[in-house]
Amino acid sequence: MTLSRTTAAGSLAAILALAGCTVPTPVPTPASAESDAATILTTVVASGLDAPWSIAFHGETALVSERDSARIVEITATGRAREVGRIDGVRAGGEGGLLGIAVHEERLYTYLTADAGDDGATENRIERRDILGAPGSLALGDAVTVIDGIPAAGNHNGGRIAFGPDGMLYATTGDAGDRESAQDPDALSGKILRLTAEGAVPDDNPTPGSPVYTLGHRNPQGIAWADDGTMYASEFGQDTWDELNVIVAGENYGWPTVEGIADRDGFVDPVQQWSPSTASPSGIAMAGDEIVIANLRGERLRIVPLADTGTAFELHGGEYGRLRDAVAAPDGSVWVLTNNTDGRGDPRDGDDRILRVDFG
Numbered sequence: 001m002t003l004s005r006t007t008a009a010g011s012l013a014a015i016l017a018l019a020g021c022t023v024p025t026p027v028p029t030p031a032s033a034e035s036d037a038a039t040i041l042t043t044v045v046a047s048g049l050d051a052p053w054s055i056a057f058h059g060e061t062a063l064v065s066e067r068d069s070a071r072i073v074e075i076t077a078t079g080r081a082r083e084v085g086r087i088d089g090v091r092a093g094g095e096g097g098l099l100g101i102a103v104h105e106e107r108l109y110t111y112l113t114a115d116a117g118d119d120g121a122t123e124n125r126i127e128r129r130d131i132l133g134a135p136g137s138l139a140l141g142d143a144v145t146v147i148d149g150i151p152a153a154g155n156h157n158g159g160r161i162a163f164g165p166d167g168m169l170y171a172t173t174g175d176a177g178d179r180e181s182a183q184d185p186d187a188l189s190g191k192i193l194r195l196t197a198e199g200a201v202p203d204d205n206p207t208p209g210s211p212v213y214t215l216g217h218r219n220p221q222g223i224a225w226a227d228d229g230t231m232y233a234s235e236f237g238q239d240t241w242d243e244l245n246v247i248v249a250g251e252n253y254g255w256p257t258v259e260g261i262a263d264r265d266g267f268v269d270p271v272q273q274w275s276p277s278t279a280s281p282s283g284i285a286m287a288g289d290e291i292v293i294a295n296l297r298g299e300r301l302r303i304v305p306l307a308d309t310g311t312a313f314e315l316h317g318g319e320y321g322r323l324r325d326a327v328a329a330p331d332g333s334v335w336v337l338t339n340n341t342d343g344r345g346d347p348r349d350g351d352d353r354i355l356r357v358d359f360g
Contacts, residue, residue, distance in 0.1 A: 039360030067097035099159030206250030222284035234281035243270035283325030
């Protein structure tokens with residue numbers, strides 16, 4: 001395991017400023033980072049997965065989605081990936097396919113890219129299925145559509161889903177290549193959506209009758225809640241800044257008008273931002289009083305303490321390649337998906353893997 005401090009060299013910053021380039025904002029490292037890292041243990045619990053995208057726990061059993069194969073697999077006690085079922089109708093391509101999953105009241109919820117008609121158009125939708133059987137022999141029931149008509153494209157599909165502490169279903173949607181739609185309150189793209197488990201619009205959503213919870217997003221792919229109910233989301237920027245945001249109902253997060261910290265009226269600034277070359281944040285999880293962020297292009301875990309969300313330290317820089325998802329496990333550890341077989345990584349023997357990170 002490696003620990004690195006997120007810093008910016010003064011000489012590099014000066015060169016970039018003279019060249020008229022955007023100067024990366026240094027992210028301070030918390031003073032406790034070295035002692036915290038000394039108690040962290042990482043082990044591999046499963047391997048041989050094909051473009052995995054999301055992890056969700058059904059009791060003590062981990063379920064994993066594979067983007068391109070459309071498989072749902074369960075991870076057995078011996079670390080074997082056993083196929084539970086294949087999600088019908090998935091249309092994989094580019095960044096689309098079988099994406100986020102969530103478990104709620106004995107049902108599996110899936111976010112997927114699918115055909116939207118006979119003209120070759122695609123859409124993203126959320127479906128749910130009963131989870132049948134016992135661990136080691138799980139199966140899936142018939143599909144019920146929760147919401148459909150979410151714009152899809154070869155990239156920027158969002159795709160993370162999770163149930164919040166209020167029992168509502170939250171979903172991140174990308175702008176699907178239509179930048180301006182992120183600012184359109186009537187469009188489902190470039191948003192975070194909030195629904196009941198059955199797919200209805202909650203009465204207390206910001207706009208009556210609308211599933212839109214927040215707008216102005218480019219491609220958010222991580223959501224998680226602190227114990228006090230505060231919601232956080234990670235988001236892919238374009239060329240300048242990736243973001244960690246505190247999510248507040250009805251707020252506008254700026255895309256495409258602004259990217260990163262802009263200090264502009266009407267838009268919410270992120271609590272932390274990074275250059276995409278060191279980040280590309282996807283799934284996030286809570287580990288006690290810290291946010292754990294899986295990074296694709298940055299190939300590292302970034303740990304942000306809730307006590308000071310402007311600071312961070314990093315783990316496993318370059319050790320396991322691209323990291324797609326992070327999820328809190330029932331035993332208090334965090335499970336992390338590598339993502340080197342998705343067409344953008346450099347697969348190694350045994351990829352893709354699930355890592356178990358114990359924060360002590």
